[in-house]
Amino acid sequence: MLELDRVSLPESSESLRHEVRGFLEEHRDLVGEPNSDFTTGYSPEFSRALGKRGWIGMTWPKAFGGGDRTFFDRYVITEELLAAGAPVSAHWIADRQSGPLLLRFGSEKQKQTYLPPITRGESFFSIGMSEPNTGSDLASVRTAAKKVDGGWVINGSKIWTTDAHRNHFLIALVRTSPAQGENRHVGLSQIVVDLRNDGAKVRPIRNMAGGEDFNEIVFEDVLVPDDRIVGEPGNGWKQVTSELSYERSGPERFLSAFRVLVEFVRLVGPNPLPHEAAVIGRASAHLMTLRKMSASVAGMLNEGKQVDVEASLVKELGNNFEKLLPEMTRLATSSARGAGTAWRSAYEQTQLLSPSFTLRGGTREILRGVIARGLGLR
Secondary structure (H helix, E strand, O other), rough: OOOEEEEEEEOHHHHHHHHHHHHHOOHHHHOOOOOOOOOOOOOOHHHHHHHHHOHHHHHHHHHHHOOOOOHHHHHHHHHHHHOOOOOOOOHHHHHHHHHHHHHHHHOHHHHHHHHHHHOOOOOEEEEOOOOOOOOOOOOOOEEEEEEEEEEEEEEEEEEOHHHHHHOEEEEEEEOOOOOOOOOOOOOEEEEEEEEOOOEEEEEEEOOOOOOHHHEEEEEEEEEHHHHHHHOOEHHHHHHHHHHHHHHHHHHHHHHOOOHHHHHHHHOOOOOOOHHHHHHHHHHHHHHHHHHHHHHHHHHHHOOOOOOOHHHHHHHHHHHHHHHHHHHHHOOOOHHHHHHHOHHHHHHHHHHHHHEEEEEEOOOHHHHHHHHHHOOOOE
């Protein structure tokens, strides 16, 4: 069943919003060229400054370096950072989902070891889910971890692993025991891999924009200690699907192309032509609706609710909008008027990055399957 609660951001969020804008102004030298896609700006220095301010791991307990704050507070900071094009990629995955996963399923030792450095902006994580030649079928992973004395030996490979060539750790989904007949969800586990010391081979994948945020990781008899298994062996499917709710529902799922709209509004000025005003109105309507939906999921997460279907809907609709927005502005802008402008630069960069929008966090076919099952249509 699909259910989106009606929520409103608390009044305190407005003062927090101004705090974030002041912080960004104070650290303008670290922001660089703004881009609203959360994967484009990698700055450990910015992440450390954010951690020092207490804005990483905000919702986590203070015992592990967190701030014991609400998901609404985190939501406000997230959308302000994205709207400003801040370089958040370094700490992004650790803050968004690896930390919450460890907080929910990790051992006390894992929490004490991994969470405080994340909140300080000193430790960065990647996600090891997708594999070559398996498409979007997450349950078909073949990377295996075999139990040996004192640890687990991993063999296999992962792909589309964001920032693995510069992050510290990877939480990999691996098969630790055979599937039971047609039930392929049995026998999967999650394990923490030290990307700098365990011997995994990380190979960056250059994209059309010239960046190398995606990677392939190859495991050849990579040995990791016993205490790196997250939760109980065999519980990996439940764990990995729980963290996808964090990955799919945030404002990054509809703000990756936001810079294009910002620069389009600046380009047309205070007196846009009727067709330009129509584009602004249509885009704004999409944004306001998606923001309401995303904030609703944040509120439901704050209450500990299960939001798999709702989060998938936010990502599916958000990705559609991210693909549509650049074309809306392009069709409304003449070649002569757009040439050499900040809008043109933002448009071209977004077009180069946009193929990844529907890949990361689950393809639209997978998301539509989740939504269909949630609605009882499948």
